[in-house]
Amino acid sequence: MKVMVMVKASKGSEAGELPSQELLTAMGAFNERLVEAGIMQEGEGLKPSNEGCRVHFRGSEREVSRGPFVETNELVAGYWIWQVDSLQEAIEWVKKCPNPMDEDSDIEIRPLYEMEDFDEIDSDGKVREQEEALRQNMAMQQAQANCYLYFSGDCDAALAYYQQHLGARLGMLLRFNESPDPVPEGMLPEGFDEKVMHCEFTIGNMTIFASDGCADDGPFAGFSLTLTIDSEDELRRVFAALADGGSVGMALDKTFWSPLYGQVTDKFGVIWSLMLPEQTNPA
Known part of the structure; x- marks a missing residue:
């Protein structure tokens, strides 16, 4: 199963405070372990929300609002995509992660939907075929x-x-x-x-x-x-x-x-x- 592992934002990350050299080194070592275990597929850090924006949908209307956003506990400061055998395996790996902030912090784990989850809706398999074609196209664009x-x-x-x-x-x-x-x-x-x-x-x-x-x-x-x-x-x-x-x-x-x-x-x-x-x- 694939999971997204999200590092939740903190007051420090929203203020644009960069991690210490010690923390960068520790996180780099942790990422190396993930890669060696064949688990990590992707991972990036995100800049503070004051450099981002949101688009609100209301029917056919689109409303853009600029950051910063005040709900720090709802914001994400970074993420990984992992391929694991179970949610419990992801939990065990997160427990091994250094504290990603220089203050109290949270990491959230969310499973990704797989095409099998939509089998009942996609009874004729057309959506699966479309997704497979898109996946192939994206892979070849990066070749x-x-x-x-x-x-x-x-x-x-x-x-x-x-x-x-x-x-x-x-x-x-x-x-x-x-x-x-x-x-x-x-x-x-x-x-x-x-x-x-x-x-x-x-x-x-x-x-x-x-x-x-x-x-x-x-x-x-x-x-x-x-x-x-x-x-x-x-x-x-x-x-x-x-x-x-x-x-x-x-x-x-x-x-x-x-x-x-x-x-x-x-x-x-x-x-x-x-x-x-x-x-x-x-x-």
Whole structure:
């Protein structure tokens, strides 16, 4: 079940008082525990209500009122979205939370509605279909796409050239002989051990992935597109859609660089690499 865990506002938070360094450090450590446990999906702090507003609905009329709002006990200063097995589990985690204020404070836990709660109303399933389409759309809007270049043994030379002439900025670089997982025997031609297995560089505001590939068959072998998707369910859906009529080069699986990674060539001949970011916990 999903729950929203709300940190209620206090006089201090409404006055715009920022937390102490000690409290920030303690809350950061608590959030790390939540992420490591696979519970935390989202979390943010909110500015005081004097920087916000409310919209009151009365029939077709809309009335906007500006903060601050006086009902401090009804205001929220921050929130998390957690995926837990039960309300009791959420309660136990909240008990472990540092006091989020430098004064007495309250944290409220509220379960989120799931589509199953509306089965009786949504008898034909149309609302569920609409919600699923919206969920997929939102997940893909947040996906990150990168071009992946394969230089067939000339990656180092290409990087040096782009750094000299295009102001390329090199990020991480991993060679085959530095791989945490051993490279399968016979995968690489002789002398390829020190070639680039994977690297990332930036030109302007574009981040590009690159590799020497696994063979020396010319100055430039081609490219693929990499999609980084935060949702495992959405990643699996997209991978299956691209594989329909295409071919799977590497089935989705855990790797040392991603909790879930795979390669697929779609029916139009475009090669795709799909991956979950490292901080994502597969279901």
